[in-house]
Amino acid sequence: MNIRTSLPLILFTIALLLVHAGCTQQADTEKERKAIFIIVDGISADILESVDTPNIDRIIEQGAYTRGWLGGKAGRYSQSPTVSAVGYNHVITGVWSNKHNVYDNDIEAPNYYYWNIFRLFKYNYPEKPVAIYSSWLDNRTKLAGDGLPEAGNIHIDIHFDGFDVDTLAFPHDYGYVQKIDDHVSNMAAQSIKADAPYLSWVYIWYPDDTGHRYGEVEEHFESIKVADEQVGRIWDAVQYRMENYNEDWLLMITTDHGRRLPDGSGHGGQSERERTIWIVSGKADMNRFFHVGHPPVTSIYQTVSRFLDLDVPESLKKELDGIPLIGEVSISDADAFLNEDGQTIDLSWTAWEDDGYVRIHLTTTNEFREGGEDTYQLISEVPLSEGRASLDIRDIESDFFKIVLKAKHNTVNNWVVISGDEPGD
Ligand SMILES: [Zn+2]
Numbered sequence: 365m366n367i368r369t370s371l372p373l374i375l376f377t378i379a380l381l382l383v384h385a386g387c388t389q390q391a392d393t394e395k396e397r398k399a400i401f402i403i404v405d406g407i408s409a410d411i412l413e414s415v416d417t418p419n420i421d422r423i424i425e426q427g428a429y430t431r432g433w434l435g436g437k438a439g440r441y442s443q444s445p446t447v448s449a450v451g452y453n454h455v456i457t458g459v460w461s462n463k464h465n466v467y468d469n470d471i472e473a474p475n476y477y478y479w480n481i482f483r484l485f486k487y488n489y490p491e492k493p494v495a496i497y498s499s500w501l502d503n504r505t506k507l508a509g510d511g512l513p514e515a516g517n518i519h520i521d522i523h524f525d526g527f528d529v530d531t532l533a534f535p536h537d538y539g540y541v542q543k544i545d546d547h548v549s550n551m552a553a554q555s556i557k558a559d560a561p562y563l564s565w566v567y568i569w570y571p572d573d574t575g576h577r578y579g580e581v582e583e584h585f586e587s588i589k590v591a592d593e594q595v596g597r598i599w600d601a602v603q604y605r606m607e608n609y610n611e612d613w614l615l616m617i618t619t620d621h622g623r624r625l626p627d628g629s630g631h632g633g634q635s636e637r638e639r640t641i642w643i644v645s646g647k648a649d650m651n652r653f654f655h656v657g658h659p660p661v662t663s664i665y666q667t668v669s670r671f672l673d674l675d676v677p678e679s680l681k682k683e684l685d686g687i688p689l690i691g692e693v694s695i696s697d698a699d700a701f702l703n704e705d706g707q708t709i710d711l712s713w714t715a716w717e718d719d720g721y722v723r724i725h726l727t728t729t730n731e732f733r734e735g736g737e738d739t740y741q742l743i744s745e746v747p748l749s750e751g752r753a754s755l756d757i758r759d760i761e762s763d764f765f766k767i768v769l770k771a772k773h774n775t776v777n778n779w780v781v782i783s784g785d786e787p788g789d
Pocket residue numbers: 405406447448449572620621
């Protein structure tokens with residue numbers, strides 16, 4: 365081949381290849397990312413796994429399923445009741461009750477300094493719409509803090525909710541909870557197709573209602589099948605968006621608590637079964653921590669924020685109690701105990717990478733809880749793979765330690781509360 369004639373051809377071929385590569389890349393980066401999470405109230409993991417749920421199954425077939433947990437550290441500073449509103453707030457704030465301060469369904473004084481996912485989203489994208497579809501009004505007005513100055517004055521742009529208190533449209537007669545959920549899921553599906561909000565929360569109530577009324581018997585199983593149909597409706601709407609628009613959606617489904625044995629009618633305590641939950645993802649490329657790490661439900665916050673590429677303020681990052689379930693993870697399961705000698709704190713963690721380091725930061729204040737900033741000291745830097753470290757605290761006069769472990773791909777934290785009330789109480 366003559367070099368004179370072939371050079372332009374080679375250059376042309378290279379140019380074509382570059383243009384082609386550019387196009388594929390562009391098509392991917394241009395896809396608008398959107399996220400939706402569904403909380404289906406009060407379904408124990410083993411029950412979900414045994415009941416016939418064809419719609420959830422087809423999501424898992426394309427995506428992934430795992431069991432997880434909630435309730436904070438049992439018997440310790442972050443123990444959180446396995447109660448509904450508490451569970452929802454773990455999902456939307458990514459922290460346990462010792463931080464978000466919701467311990468029951470009254471939701472009297474949520475601590476909004478731990479920004480919920482809607483506020484974090486609006487901090488990044490003030491103009492992009494978010495949505496809540498829910499029977500309970502409180503989910504928007506109290507937990508998300510729609511329009512409250514103390515919750516950052518954010519607005520939930522699209523909402524279909526409050527049907528729990530709309531006794532005119534939904535008189536509290538036989539089967540009304542199911543009717544409300546049907547309405548909520550229909551509105552959600554319609555709105556997702558038409559409005560396609562960037563971040564949505566759908567709440568489904570009926571399985572918890574039957575659980576309380578009957579226990580984990582046929583009526584409860586039937587209500588799960590009904591919820592499955594409603595979830596399917598929402599998934600169809602999401603798929604409609606992905607097929608017809610240049611959008612990439614993350615769908616996550618979870619529950620707010622398991623149920624207490626032997627009959628499953630109650631919940632609220634710290635038994636293993638009440639603390640065990642499940643997580644469904646519409647995405648197949650979940651990370652290893654999702655599959656084998658037994659993730660806390662607080663992880664959904666960081667999964668959604670990572671998927672949507674949200675910028676998380678550094679001070680907030682240090683407080684989050686979950687682990688991202690997509691992308692790379694370095695560290696999880698941090699724990700800290702004061703040694704009997706009272707002079708050292710023993711730290712441990714699980715390493716998800718072979719190399720890299722953990723930077724251990726420590727503060728004895730908890731200003732974050734009051735809306736302030738804590739000043740951390742870098743105490744030590746140790747190889748991640750060691751999985752443990754010992755901190756000499758002889759020279760530090762305090763009965764409260766907030767410890768942050770920063771590794772390459774994520775950050776975890778742990779408190780040591782030696783005695784008395786936690787700071788801020
Ligand atoms: Zn519940």
